[in-house]
Amino acid sequence: MSDLQAPLRPKRKKGLVDFLVHFRWIFVIFFVLPFSTLYYFLIYLGDVRSEMKSYKQRQKEHDENVLKVVKRLKQRNPKKDGLVCTARKPWIAVGMRNVDYKRARHYEVDLSAFRNILEIDKQRMIARVEPLVNMGQITRVTVPMNLSLAVVAELDDLTVGGLINGYGIEGSSHIYGLFSDTVVAYEIVLADGRVVRATKDNEYSDLFYAIPWSQGTLGFLVAAEIKLIPVKEYMRLTYTPVVGNLQDLAQDMPLKKRPRRRGIKLTM
Ligand SMILES: Cc1cc2nc3c(=O)[nH]c(=O)nc-3n(C[C@H](O)[C@H](O)[C@H](O)COP(=O)(O)OP(=O)(O)OC[C@H]3O[C@@H](n4cnc5c(N)ncnc54)[C@H](O)[C@@H]3O)c2cc1C
Incomplete structure (x- = not known):
């Protein structure tokens, strides 16, 4: 053969x-x-x-649920119980992070009730939300008010807690920064059960700057105050075709003719 x-x-x-x-x-x-x-x-x-719940009811539930988290943390015996982590099942989380720590000995704290929008403050242009509020949920509420989070991650399932403790980003981050850059205050339950509100200029400012990308290692986020921006129902996009070497184009093109945001001129 x-x-x-x-x-x-x-x-x-x-x-x-x-x-x-x-x-x-x-x-x-x-x-x-x-x-x-x-x-x-x-x-x-x-x-x-x-x-369907009133904002008053949501706040009442929030306070009760925070107390439950505090109680659970105080019940923990550090000598016997494992490391503290959220009870969120890995298969529900969108993140692709290795979650082996959830298979080892660990002490779960259930945050599943923290899924309410607590306040939309049109004067301060702030949304105060719980960590399991997701992008789809907040958008459905704010857009009819002609408001939006400045950075809206593209998947409806992504949660505020995940986008802050992970590192949320989206197209509008070119203007507003990362998801966490649009947050003005965090409400955190620390490992010893203290509940603190961290802002960039109060006594917990170190915590405020450390929370983004901390993957939940510094405490449990139970609420966040996030900046809102005004939006209109539609956005007009003008495509400006550009051909040639990007560097030459950027140097040669007169400033006023330069396309804003990656070759797309946006006008609202
Ligand atoms: C297909 C796909 C598309 C994606 N698109 C985008 C995108 O457009 N923009 C973007 O920014 N990212 C995007 N991501 C990444 C995504 O933001 C991260 O995976 C992030 O982890 C969000 O997932 P989650 O909301 O399920 O949070 P989780 O994965 O559950 O949480 C992320 C981290 O935050 C911690 N955490 C969550 N909640 C709390 C809390 N309340 N207190 C303390 N710690 C907490 C968790 O322990 C974990 O470490 C995408 C991922 C995938 C797979």
Whole structure:
């Protein structure tokens, strides 16, 4: 037999894995999609339920839930119990961070009730929200008021707590900075059970600057005050085509003709 006729690789015997890969559509269509739809519907119902409560009721629940967190932290025996972390299941979190610490001995604190928008202050242009409020939820509330968070991460599921303790960013960050740069105050429960409000110029200013990207290592975020910006219902985009070497274009083009924001001139 010539080299050309010889098979490149001996044929592998088909196994269960091949079968599952080949028929994965069955799993996706009949299990994954219905489960996802149901899951998102339940989240949506939770958002609607939260919207139906008065702001006074939400604040009352917030205070009660903060007390529960404090109580849970005070019950912890540092010699026996593991490290403190949120009880959020890794499969719910959008982040792709390694969460092995949640498989080791750990002391869970449940923050699942912290999912209310506590206040929209149109005078101060501030939204005060709990950490599990997500981008879809806050947008549905603020946009009808012609307001928006300055930095809105693109996935509806991303939470305020995750975007602050991780490092949230989006297209508008070119103007407003990172998600955490639009926050003016954090309400934090520290490991010893103290509840503090950190701003850039109060006694907890060090905490204020340390919270972003701390991955929850400094305390539990229970509320954040975030800047709002005015928005209109529609945004007009003007595309300005540019051709050629970027450096030459940037140097040669008169300032007023330069496209703002990556070749797109935005006017509102
Ligand atoms: C497909 C995809 C698209 C994405 N798009 C964007 C995007 O457009 N913009 C962007 O900025 N990011 C984006 N991300 C990244 C995303 O912001 C991070 O993954 C972030 O972790 C948000 O996930 P989460 O809200 O589920 O938070 P989690 O993953 O649950 O939390 C992130 C971290 O914050 C900590 N944390 C959460 N809540 C609290 C709390 N209340 N107190 C203390 N610590 C807390 C957690 O312990 C964890 O360390 C994207 C990720 C994926 C997978």
